[in-house]
Amino acid sequence: MENKNFTVSVYTENNIGLLSRIAAIFLKRHINIESITASRSEVNEVMRFIIVVNISEEKVRKIVGQIEKQIEVIKAFYHTDEELIYQETALYKIRSADFVEDLNIQDFIKETNARIVTVTPKFFVIEKTGKRQETENLYEKLKPYGLMQFVRSGTIAVSKNEMQISEILEKFNTTSVS
Amino acid sequence: MEVKTAKFKETPAATKVTVSGAEAVIKCLLEEGTDTIYGYPGGAIMPVYDELYKYRDTLHHVLTRHEQGATHAAQGYARVTGKVGVAIATSGPGATNLITGIADAQLDSTPMVVITGQVGSHLLGSDAFQEIDIVGISTPITKWNYQITKASEIPEIFAKAFYIARSGRPGPVLIDITKDAQFASMEFSYKKCSGIRSYIPYPEVDPEAVQLAAEAMNNAKKPLIVFGQGVILGSAEELFRQVVERSGIPAAWTILGLSALPTAHELNVGMVGMHGNYGPNILTNECDVLIAIGMRFDDRVTGNLEKYAKQATIIHFEIDPAEINKNVQVQIPVLGDVKESLELLLNYLKPNEHPQWHQEFKKYYDQEYEKVIKNDLNANVGELKMAEVIDEINTCFKGDAIIVSDVGQHQMVTCRYAKFNSTRSNVTSGGLGTMGFALPAALGAKMGSPEREVVAIIGDGGYQMTIQELGTIFQTRAAVKIVILNNGFLGMVRQWQQMFFEKRYASTELVNPDFVTIAKGYHIKTNQVTERAQLKDAIKEMYDAQEPYFLEVKVEKEENVFPMIPTGAAVSEIRLE
Numbered sequence: 001m002e003n004k005n006f007t008v009s010v011y012t013e014n015n016i017g018l019l020s021r022i023a024a025i026f027l028k029r030h031i032n033i034e035s036i037t038a039s040r041s042e043v044n045e046v047m048r049f050i051i052v053v054n055i056s057e058e059k060v061r062k063i064v065g066q067i068e069k070q071i072e073v074i075k076a077f078y079h080t081d082e083e084l085i086y087q088e089t090a091l092y093k094i095r096s097a098d099f100v101e102d103l104n105i106q107d108f109i110k111e112t113n114a115r116i117v118t119v120t121p122k123f124f125v126i127e128k129t130g131k132r133q134e135t136e137n138l139y140e141k142l143k144p145y146g147l148m149q150f151v152r153s154g155t156i157a158v159s160k161n162e163m164q165i166s167e168i169l170e171k172f173n174t175t176s177v178s
Numbered sequence: 179m180e181v182k183t184a185k186f187k188e189t190p191a192a193t194k195v196t197v198s199g200a201e202a203v204i205k206c207l208l209e210e211g212t213d214t215i216y217g218y219p220g221g222a223i224m225p226v227y228d229e230l231y232k233y234r235d236t237l238h239h240v241l242t243r244h245e246q247g248a249t250h251a252a253q254g255y256a257r258v259t260g261k262v263g264v265a266i267a268t269s270g271p272g273a274t275n276l277i278t279g280i281a282d283a284q285l286d287s288t289p290m291v292v293i294t295g296q297v298g299s300h301l302l303g304s305d306a307f308q309e310i311d312i313v314g315i316s317t318p319i320t321k322w323n324y325q326i327t328k329a330s331e332i333p334e335i336f337a338k339a340f341y342i343a344r345s346g347r348p349g350p351v352l353i354d355i356t357k358d359a360q361f362a363s364m365e366f367s368y369k370k371c372s373g374i375r376s377y378i379p380y381p382e383v384d385p386e387a388v389q390l391a392a393e394a395m396n397n398a399k400k401p402l403i404v405f406g407q408g409v410i411l412g413s414a415e416e417l418f419r420q421v422v423e424r425s426g427i428p429a430a431w432t433i434l435g436l437s438a439l440p441t442a443h444e445l446n447v448g449m450v451g452m453h454g455n456y457g458p459n460i461l462t463n464e465c466d467v468l469i470a471i472g473m474r475f476d477d478r479v480t481g482n483l484e485k486y487a488k489q490a491t492i493i494h495f496e497i498d499p500a501e502i503n504k505n506v507q508v509q510i511p512v513l514g515d516v517k518e519s520l521e522l523l524l525n526y527l528k529p530n531e532h533p534q535w536h537q538e539f540k541k542y543y544d545q546e547y548e549k550v551i552k553n554d555l556n557a558n559v560g561e562l563k564m565a566e567v568i569d570e571i572n573t574c575f576k577g578d579a580i581i582v583s584d585v586g587q588h589q590m591v592t593c594r595y596a597k598f599n600s601t602r603s604n605v606t607s608g609g610l611g612t613m614g615f616a617l618p619a620a621l622g623a624k625m626g627s628p629e630r631e632v633v634a635i636i637g638d639g640g641y642q643m644t645i646q647e648l649g650t651i652f653q654t655r656a657a658v659k660i661v662i663l664n665n666g667f668l669g670m671v672r673q674w675q676q677m678f679f680e681k682r683y684a685s686t687e688l689v690n691p692d693f694v695t696i697a698k699g700y701h702i703k704t705n706q707v708t709e710r711a712q713l714k715d716a717i718k719e720m721y722d723a724q725e726p727y728f729l730e731v732k733v734e735k736e737e738n739v740f741p742m743i744p745t746g747a748a749v750s751e752i753r754l755e
Contacts, residue, residue, distance in 0.1 A: 013183055013376055017313060017323070024318040045182075065500035071322045071342055074376040172375035 001056035005034070006078045007086065007157050008064060010049040011041060011165045013072040022049060022073075025066045031055055035088075035154030043165050046074065052155045075168060079159055086157035090135035091117070092126040092142050093149040099124055102145070112138050123148060183376065184338060186369035194367045199329030200225035200360040203293065204233045206336035209368045212264050214238045214255060214625055216248035216618075220268025221308060223295030225360035240625070240654060243646035245272050247618035249279020250644070253288045254622030257605045258580055258630075260413070262343050263622065266293040270308030273354075274315065278612055280350045281319040285609025286434060287411060289348035291339050292316075299327040299356040312354050321349030327356045329364035334371075341371035346379025347498045348411060381499060383514035385522060390510050391469070391493045392526030398467035400535050401427045402458065402490075404450055404479075407434035407608075408472015408497065412516035415439070415601045418471065421520055426531040428539055430458035432473045434608040437598040441577065447539045451479040452743045453590040456550075456752060457542030459743065462487050463750035464538075471495040472516050475505040476609065485748035495519055549754040550740050554595070561734035562710050564588055564663050568595040570713050571633060571661070574721045579631040580605060580623050584616035584640035587669035590739045592635045614643030617660065621647060624656040631659065631721075638664040638690055645696070651726050652700040659720050660702075662693055662730045665737065673738045697728035707731040 012018050019038065026033055034052040041048035053060065060078045067076040096119070099105055109116065114128040128138050135152055197205065203226050207215065217239060219227045230239050242248040245267040252263030263283075267276055273294040283290045297306040313325045322342045324335050332355070339351040395401055403425075409418045415438050422429045422439065428447040429439055439446050448455030450462065459481075462468065468490040473479070480486045483505060492508040494501075495516055502511045512519050554565035568591060571579070577597035582605040583589040589606055598604060605623050607615040620634035641662050651658055672686040697704045703723060707716045707730070720727045743752045 016325075017317065020314060021317050028318060062500070062504060065502075065504070069498065069500045071374060071377045169375055172373065175373075 001058050003054050003056055005052060005054055005081055006057070006060040007081070007084055007155060008049075008051040008053065008060065008067070008076060008078045009157070009159065009163070010051065010067055010076045011043070011074040011163070012047045012049065013074070014045055014047045015072050018047075018070070018072055019049075021070055022051075022067055025063060026053070029059070029063065031059065031063070037154035037156055041165070043169065046165060046169075050155060050157055075163070075165060077159065077163065079157070083161065084157040084159055086131075086155050087129050088132060088135055088153055088155050089127065089129045090139070090150065090152040092128070092138065092147060094124045094126065094142060094145055095148055096121060096123055098145045105145070108141055114138055183374060184334070184371055185373040186334070186337060187372045188369055194365045196363055197366045198225065198229070198360065199332055199355065199362050199364060200229045202329060202332040202364060202366045203336070203355065203360070204229045204237060205366055206333055206368065207237060207264060208233075209370070210262065210336070210340045212237065212262070214240060215264040215266055216240045216242055216251040216255075216622065217266030218242060218245050218248060218268070218272060220272045220295065222269035222297055222357050223266065223272070223293075223360075225357065226266065226293070226295065226355075240621075240650065242618060243649045244644065245275035246278050246614070247644055247647045247650065249276050249283070249290070249292065250612075250615050250618035251622035251625075251650075252290050253279060253283055253286075254582060254605055254619030255626040256288050256290055256622075257619070258602050258623045259626040260602065261626070262289040262291055262340055264291050264293070268295045268308065269297055269312070270310045273310055273312040277315065277319070278610075280316055280352065282607050282610040282612045282615065283350040284319045284321065286607065287348050287407065288350065289343040290350040291343050292350060292352045294352065294354045295360070296325065296354045296356045298358045300358070302356070312352065316352045319350070320352050323352040323354070325354040325356070326359050329359045329362035332359070332364065333366060333368050337369060337371040338374065341374070342377070380497070380515045381513045383512070383519045383522060387510060387512045388519055388522045389526055391495075391512050392523055394467050394491050394493060394510060395425055395427065395469060396526070396528045396530070398427075400461075400465045401425070401467040401469060401532070402461060402465040403427050403429040403469045403471060404432065404458075404462075404473055405429055405435045405438055405471045406432040406473025407438075408495070408516050409435060409438040410601055412472060412497070414517040414520050417517060417520040417524065419443070420524055421527065424524065424527045424529055426529070427469065428458070428532070428536060430455070432476070432479055432608070433593055433606060434604075435473060436593055436604040437601050440599050441597045442599070449593060450749070452481070453594065453739050453741065455543070455594070456546035456741050456754060457539040459741070459749040459752045460542055461538060463489065463748060465490050467491045467493065469493045469495070470508070471520075472497075474501050477505070480505060481743045481747055481749045481751070485750070546741065546754060554591075562707070562713065562731060563737060564591040564733050565595045566710070566713065567661065567663060567731050567733070568592055568635070570717045572597045574717045575631055575633065579603070579633045580627060582606065582616045582620040582623055582632060582634045584636040585611045585613045586637045586640060587673065587737070587739050588635055588637045588663040613640035616640065617644045618647045618650070620658045620660070621651055621654070621656050624658050625654075633659045633661060635661045635663065637669060638662055638666065638688060638693070639668045641693070648697060648700040648702065652702060655725060657723070657725050657727075659723065660697075660726070660728045661720070662728075663733050664690065664693065664730055665733050665735050666690060667735060669737070670739070672736065676736070676738070677744075693730045694728070702726045702728045704728045704730075
């Protein structure tokens with residue numbers, strides 16, 4: 001089975017140590033995590049991890065099974081790029097002196113829909129949100145001007161399909177204790 | 179602390195009393211029905227030990243000689259009783275010494291709660307004396323773990339820990355408690371945990387899947403059941419026997435499934451896997467329907483996955499969703515509690531006998547008997563064989579003993595030849611293959627089932643990994659019968675060196691001490707067998723002993739265990755020599 005990008009979404013309780021428990025599952029199978037983010041989710045007090053990996057579908061299916069097995073994981077899913085709306089954000093810090101003298105810059109910032117976040121006499125900070133290729137393109141364009149710093153966030157993504165986490169939690173609240 | 183993520187049931191202890199965190203720990207254990215715990219004291223757990231002193235009449239603490247021994251003893255106790263085993267140790271080295279036992283319990287799905295002391299919460303992260311991140315270390319090998327830093331958390335965390343350890347597919351849970359949380363006072367009341375919203379221990383059984391399974395089983399011409407420990411963990415032995423008898427399907431076991439069905443049962447066709455029986459391994463690749471019940475297709479069972487039962491429709495009764503299609507693609511998964519699904523299955527199963535198909539097993543058994551078993555059991559000349567010892571134990575103990583084996587050649591021989599009449603009688607380290615498991619596990623097994631005979635069968639290598647637990651056996655007088663099968667080698671590794679490394683015996687020969695003298699030093703009754711003629715009487719004397727007993731048997735130095743599936747080979751490529 002060929003490797004491709006899968007985005008694993010994990011809904012969890014907000015507990016110390018869960019990140020390490022989830023990361024350990026990838027480590028044990030010698031799988032590199034391309035990016036990982038964690039934040040609160042649409043459900044009150046429920047966290048959501050977004051983990052991007054480049055592996056076969058068989059592997060990602062098994063990984064999701066192992067993640068879901070963890071006690072404090074409510075539900076885990078995996079999706080291909082086509083099943084998601086996803087974005088990354090990149091920040092570019094550029095020396096002002098190299099920058100102001102070249103008028104091309106203003107043009108391609110407009111072209112790429114990048115945004116200037118901060119301007120100081122010493123440096124500019126530009127922000128670009130989009131697909132990996134878009135932030136990558138801007139990186140290539142700005143590189144000749146001498147990037148002082150570059151950083152990119154992990155992928156964040158929402159699925160086209162429903163996740164139904166609230167329904168799972170509601171079911172727990174309404175079923176009687178065995 | 180208000181918790182929305184879990185549910186708790188009221189218990190008589192729901193009325194509040196003010197106690198220390200340490201006393202709360204003891205009260206939690208008592209509320210969960212714990213009567214025996216295994217452990218080793220030290221600085222960071224001293225407040226709990228102080229309470230153990232006060233509660234010594236209600237909660238029995240067994241002082242092992244090493245923390246690893248405490249975990250294996252707790253495992254032995256859990257395996258024979260079905261209750262949650264409890265081990266306790268201090269922080270730092272006390273905690274790290276528990277790791278092997280926790281990992282073993284994780285791989286063999288043994289319910290266990292492990293308690294560790296931790297440095298005071300103000301010292302966390304300061305590299306304090308005996309501070310170690312035991313929660314971090316134990317994360318990949320626990321079903322769940324948690325660090326308690328406030329006394330008020332103790333009841334809920336313990337309730338959750340016991341619930342998680344014993345429910346669904348059981349496993350080990352570790353609770354780390356900072357010393358200040360043990361000292362602090364709190365309002366104690368106890369409610370048992372009855373559910374956690376992010377955890378589904380018993381997936382709903384799909385009746386349609388059960389019907390599909392029944393249909394496939396009813397229509398099969400050459401069906402084979404392979405059962406694992408799931409049958410025992412799910413307390414489904416009786417239902418399982420009915421399924422086997424109704425369907426007439428030959429039933430083979432994995433190493434941890436052993437004793438779920440009496441070994442003498444006419445439909446029991448023996449062990450699958452690397453050193454299993456000839457017939458069930460070969461016929462795995464000839465059956466038309468393979469019914470896996472409470473087992474996980476371990477590589478020691480399947481051999482080469484590319485050539486494993488490719489011709490068969492595979493049915494998998496399994497409680498853990500992550501096990502479905504993990505190693506083997508199955509056509510009919512039946513998720514859920516085995517007791518529930520087998521009960522449903524019985525409604526649809528048609529009586530059958532499969533006489534011709536059973537003849538196939540008989541045929542292969544006869545071949546195995548001629549080439550292997552006959553020579554193993556009736557050597558008559560030359561050095562004693564391991565199987566002769568097991569056979570003599572069968573004769574004397576009549577299949578009623580709990581047999582605890584260590585890891586290696588003697589383990590394979592024990593599991594191949596030992597007779598069992600009742601369930602929860604085979605205690606061995608299956609998944610992790612932990613040498614040193616048997617001696618402490620036998621101690622725990624004896625304490626869990628004091629009315630039964632417990633025989634530990636151990637090689638001379640593994641014995642020396644936890645030999646210090648003789649001290650615990652001496653101190654507790656737990657009447658464990660210890661049999662050392664001494665061949666002066668790390669036999670299984672030596673066998674591989676002989677077969678696959680041209681007899682380069684790198685570091686496998688052992689220069690052993692006088693084991694009898696060592697046991698005598700612990701005031702344990704001893705005996706030694708160096709010749710065949712002494713065996714019968716020695717086993718009889720061991721059987722009659724009312725106290726701990728040590729028997730060393732000198733066995734053939736370079737015996738090989740067969741049948742054997744070489745690594746990378748298919749189960750049907752099993753070799754008899």
